[in-house]
Amino acid sequence: MKSFTIYNPVKIHFGNGMLAQAGSIAKKYSDNILIVTGKNSMQKTGTLDKLVKILKESGITVTVYDGITPNPTATEIDEAAKIAKQKKVGLIIGLGGGSPLDSAKAIAVAAKGDIPVWEYLKTPANDALPIITIVSTSGTGSEVNRYSVMTNPATGEKPGFGYECMYPKEAIIDPEITSSMPPYVTAATGFDVFVHIFEAFTGKAKNEFSSAYCMQAFYLLKDNLIKAYSEPDNMQARGDMALASALAGLAIDISGVSIMHAMEHPVSGNYPNIAHGAGLAVLALESMKYNLNACKRDYILIAHHFGIKRADKSDDEYAMSLIEKTKEILTALNLNVRLKDLGVEKDKLQKIAKEAFATMGFAIDNNPAVIDEKGVLKLLENSY
């Protein structure tokens, strides 16, 4: 029997219209706040203006840093942390998808210290400004866990890190905000949820707590992943995907990710225009085939939770049917393409394989089947 520790102190507020509570929630921590967000969608949809108004009406002083790019860089994070220090803010609010949420956590750490944020990959952080997340995608999972991913713009390295002080104090999950996601973002972030629960449920570090979240999330995805994409105004599907994203975020907080994430981070680290979920999509099928024999029982359970009919299939056939089902999902989401279609150059595959080990070693260690650099290169080539 495995020994393990479970801990997640994030207070999660879920519900349509929950954004209206942002003022009273934030005020518990500070009346001088930095909002961290990207340059586009939160402005276009009016969500940023709405949040600023809500906060100001609660008597809060608001600074906005909207310089976060997709696959955010350590440079942006250090810049925002400098502003947080100058303005002496007492709380960081991350607003948006995975990039601003991850960045908010890293900024909260860097704002309390005196070293560039990149150094926290090796130097444990014990203190951070309080963090609140307001998520706009379903998604990242970042809204409810301690993880942050950042990119070194000079090298393309894209490691993840996470310390206890980086847990958001509170998370506001308002499906109305996520309903403004365009179809491609709905598809890519929705598939990220699938990979989170797939990797947490099959990884070596799985346990009964992460599996509980995963099983519930598989159950929600089954009916809602494609529906949220094909029926953008279906608020039930949006709500269920927001719940699935949070459950998946809790699952990886406990049991981590594995090979797909290990390979995808250097892909989008080297090609920052590639959306994380789209990168995962091209790597999923080959990774699933590679791991099948190492965790066949898990594949069978997932197939069962996905409502795939067993009929008279053998164990092998039933496990394989999960991979076929995944291919169908990818096709329905218009994500069933190849690595080369995303603009990745073939001669970069070696570098990507190397970086998977250098920056995402913990995820490789968590993979159900043993794999070396040659094996990773082969998976990349097969996905090309």
Place this chain on the structure above:
Amino acid sequence: MKSFTIYNPVKIHFGNGMLAQAGSIAKKYSDNILIVTGKNSMQKTGTLDKLVKILKESGITVTVYDGITPNPTATEIDEAAKIAKQKKVGLIIGLGGGSPLDSAKAIAVAAKGDIPVWEYLKTPANDALPIITIVSTSGTGSEVNRYSVMTNPATGEKPGFGYECMYPKEAIIDPEITSSMPPYVTAATGFDVFVHIFEAFTGKAKNEFSSAYCMQAFYLLKDNLIKAYSEPDNMQARGDMALASALAGLAIDISGVSIMHAMEHPVSGNYPNIAHGAGLAVLALESMKYNLNACKRDYILIAHHFGIKRADKSDDEYAMSLIEKTKEILTALNLNVRLKDLGVEKDKLQKIAKEAFATMGFAIDNNPAVIDEKGVLKLLENSY
């Protein structure tokens, strides 16, 4: 779509031999500690001595209060809180089953205030000494949630209460400790787990997070509830029941309990020799029948998770088969008796029905089907 808030900051340490970590865990909070426990089992099994030794070896000053009885009274709690104040302890460790764990939380509150603990039923508490739980049964669920139940020895009232400051900081769940439970305790506390997840999964306040815990716990119970009773040395079954107890404790922390708990509290409040789980056992079948039509879909899902074959059963028949299965479980656990067999006097039923509403109204409100005092009396009479 429902709105809700999820929050549980307890750090859970699970594993065989985890008790050995008690010193390093406790020392983070204080070097002057009060252990709260009962008069019997933790002494007989040597667990109390072992814990005291571990703590002392970490340089911690230890006081033991071992005056907690089954169905603990407010008098005992006030007495222990007085000792905590006199000794100026900085941490309360609850060691044992539900009674000492619940009491530890109430003592932690009372030790910070100046009013008798009973008054906290109406006066919200904002502060408590830090609490660590070390659970010896599977169980109460109290090891991982904020709830505390206490009895007024003068009136027999047995209400539950729980504030945010009452969450244990950390919970040590060591299946080796639970392996010393005698069969009757294994059966009664194991059936309490069943009722926790049954009531959290069917109650009005259910949501996707509590349901995730419940489904995983049903899955664990299916194979291990009877096994832990009939094979006391089966450590796999002990471990899985310890996990199920924790998952169930998290589930009721979110979504509460309902009619069975509402009726059982005044039963064991008036008859303190009745074990909580045994009281639940005699009330379960009638309660399940009463609620069947209000949450048939949930019964069907539970039946499915319990591995009951559907064959060509109608929805009604399949839902009913869960009640039949529960009866089989109760029989296998030797808990399938009547209220009168537990020594309850028939002329007390009216008082019990009244107190169910007076002290456990929140649980009645959570019941899937509406019920009034007359309806509760009828359930009690049918269970007599």
